[in-house]
Amino acid sequence: xxxxxxxxxxxxxxxxxxxxxxxxxxxxxxxxxxxxxxxxxxxxxxxxxxxxxxxxxxxxxxxxxxxxxxxxxxxxxxxxxxxxxxxxxxxxxxxxxxxxxxx
Amino acid sequence: xxxxxxxxxxxxxxxxxxxxxxxxxxxxxxxxxxxxxxxxxxxxxxxxxxxxxxxxxxxxxxxxxxxxxxxxxxxxxxxxxxxxxxxxxxxxxxxxxxxxxxxxxxxxxxxxxxxxxxxxxxxxxxxxxxxxxxxxxxxxxxxxxxxxxxxxxxxxxxxxxxxxxxxxxxxxxxxxxxxxxxxxxxxxxxxxxxxxxxxxxxxxxxxxxxxxxxxxxxxxxxxxxxxxxxxxxxxxxxxxxxxxxxxxxxxxxxxxxxxxxxxxxxxxxxxxxxxxxx
Numbered sequence: 001x002x003x004x005x006x007x008x009x010x011x012x013x014x015x016x017x018x019x020x021x022x023x024x025x026x027x028x029x030x031x032x033x034x035x036x037x038x039x040x041x042x043x044x045x046x047x048x049x050x051x052x053x054x055x056x057x058x059x060x061x062x063x064x065x066x067x068x069x070x071x072x073x074x075x076x077x078x079x080x081x082x083x084x085x086x087x088x089x090x091x092x093x094x095x096x097x098x099x100x101x102x103x
Numbered sequence: 104x105x106x107x108x109x110x111x112x113x114x115x116x117x118x119x120x121x122x123x124x125x126x127x128x129x130x131x132x133x134x135x136x137x138x139x140x141x142x143x144x145x146x147x148x149x150x151x152x153x154x155x156x157x158x159x160x161x162x163x164x165x166x167x168x169x170x171x172x173x174x175x176x177x178x179x180x181x182x183x184x185x186x187x188x189x190x191x192x193x194x195x196x197x198x199x200x201x202x203x204x205x206x207x208x209x210x211x212x213x214x215x216x217x218x219x220x221x222x223x224x225x226x227x228x229x230x231x232x233x234x235x236x237x238x239x240x241x242x243x244x245x246x247x248x249x250x251x252x253x254x255x256x257x258x259x260x261x262x263x264x265x266x267x268x269x270x271x272x273x274x275x276x277x278x279x280x281x282x283x284x285x286x287x288x289x290x291x292x293x294x295x296x297x298x299x300x301x302x303x304x305x306x307x308x309x310x311x312x313x314x315x316x317x318x319x320x321x322x323x324x325x326x327x328x329x330x331x332x333x334x335x336x337x338x339x340x341x342x343x344x345x346x347x348x349x350x351x352x353x354x355x356x357x358x359x360x361x362x363x364x365x366x367x368x369x370x371x372x373x374x375x376x377x378x379x380x381x
Contacts, residue, residue, distance in 0.1 A: 005171050005199040005207055006141050009158055012211030014148040017218045022245035024226040028234060033223070039375070040368050041220045043337045045153070047367030048217045049316040050338030051345040051360055052157060056164070057309045061302065069306050070313035077317035084123045090310030091127075094303035 065097035110273020117251045117274075118281035121152075125282050127311060128155055129289025130296070130304040135163045139290040146286035150279060151221075151249060153315070154214035156308060157360075161213065163305075164356045165206045171199070209357025216361050224253035228271070231260045236268055244268060247275025333371040341367025 033041075053070060060066035073090045077083070104112075125146065132142035137159075145155055165171045199207065225248045232241070252275055256266050293301065316338055323331045345363035348354040 001138050002140055002144060002194055003137055003171075004194045004197060005203045006137055006162060007144065007194070008199065008204075009162065009207045009210040010145045010148055012207060013145075013151070013154055013158060013214045016211055016215030017149055017151050017154060017221070018246060020215070020218050020221045021225045021248045022242055024222065024229040025232075025241040025245040026238075028229065033226070036372065038223065039372060041223050043333060043368040043371045044216065044220055044364060046316060046319050046334040047337040047341035047371070048153070048157070048364045049312050049319070050340070050342035050367060051363035052160065052312045053309055053316070054342035055346040055349055056160070056356070060306060060309075066306050066309065070309040073310035074313040074317045077314040078321060080321075083120050083314060083318070086314045087123045087127060087307060087311060090314075091300075091303050091307045094306040094310070095300050098299045098303055098306075 062098060062101050065094055065101060068097065069094045106267045106270040107273040110270040110275075111277045112273075113255050113270075114274050114277025114281070117255065117278045120251065121278060121281040122285040122288075124152060124311065125285025126289035126292070127304060127307055128152070128159070129286040129291070130293045130301065131156070131159050131163075131308055132286075133290050133293030134301045134305050135159065135166055137162075139287070139294075142286050142290040143283065146283045149214075150247065150282060151214070151218055152282070153250075154217050156311065157217055158210045158214055160308065161206065161210050161356050161360070165203070168355065170202045170206050206357055209355075209360070213357065213360045213364070216364055220250075221248055221253075224248050224250070224257070227260065228253065228256050228266060231256075231266045232268060232271070233265070240268055244271050244275065247271075247279055249278065252278050330375075333375050336374050337367045337371035339367075340370040 057066055057070060069090050072093055073086050076086045076089065081089075128146065129139070129142045132145070133139065145158070149155055149158075162171060225245060228248060229241070229245075232244070252271075255274060256271060259266055259270075293304075296304075319334055320331050323334055341363045344366045345359050348359035348363065349356065
């Protein structure tokens with residue numbers, strides 16, 4: 001079964017995402033974007049990730065675990081671990097942390 | 104080897120990265136009281152990991168705030184709204200109220216901003232494919248342009264080749280199957296996992312964001328003209344703006360997020376302009 005509000009969000013995301021992906025396939029001129037626009041689009045993902053983490057991560061149950069897990073994931077990835085390993089280690093760390101500190 | 108098959112095999116490294124992340128997505132969706140079908144439809148239709156995680160994160164915040172229905176039932180007594188005994192039909196909750204609709208609009212706008220970067224990736228791939236392919240083929244290939252698909256295709260283009268439509272089709276189909284399949288696995292297994300593990304999966308979402316951010320830094324550091332500092336500035340500035348808007352000014356997530364994202368990127372650009380002037 002589907003939740004109506006979630007489905008609406010998904011369809012909206014589909015339209016927005018697909019349009020962005022398909023426009024250059026329909027109109028070939030788009031591949032020469034002005035340099036500042038190009039650079040802005042390169043910087044957006046890092047900005048988005050920063051805003052996805054803070055402040056929400058601070059408001060979770062058992063803040064110590066909630067903060068320690070992303071820090072660990074960040075360091076592991078910087079040191080070259082692949083994403084699969086990092087996700088697995090993060091889930092395990094958070095789980096053990098929650099069990100030990102009790103929720 | 105047929106270029107479609109070559110595309111499929113080139114998707115293997117992408118698939119091994121997608122499956123655990125997609126499993127996490129399925130688990131997180133279920134942990135907010137949505138159904139396996141909710142999770143699957145999202146992956147089938149959107150096929151954009153970061154935007155899907157953003158969407159479920161904002162939706163989860165909406166549940167906490169009491170804006171949307173699904174979590175209301177969860178909070179009331181651990182019964183997922185999707186159990187369906189009372190809901191009966193395909194859709195649950197009827198037409199959403201004004202607050203829920205506002206949240207939907209905020210999710211769509213934030214996701215769209217986040218995915219604007221695909222404009223760059225599609226441009227590179229479309230340019231390499233060239234014109235002269237049928238409209239329906241180009242329109243289909245456009246659906247599968249994700250960061251990782253671009254990573255593989257862009258690498259081949261950088262090696263000096265063009266990308267053939269059939270290669271791209273195989274590559275995208277392999278990645279897409281892994282993404283949708285992983286989501287189903289995660290959503291289904293979410294029903295049988297203990298509560299503490301489900302909470303841990305929810306926390307792992309932030310770990311995933313942190314890992315993706317670290318990955319951005321690493322990728323920039325590896326490039327010849329790569330600049331890591333602007334990326335750090337963008338992330339820190341966006342996080343700061345978001346924290347101030349949300350915590351100090353009491354904005355909700357959907358309104359604060361797009362502003363924080365745009366503000367962070369602009370501040371980083373400003374820092375580059377200032378450095379260039381010195």
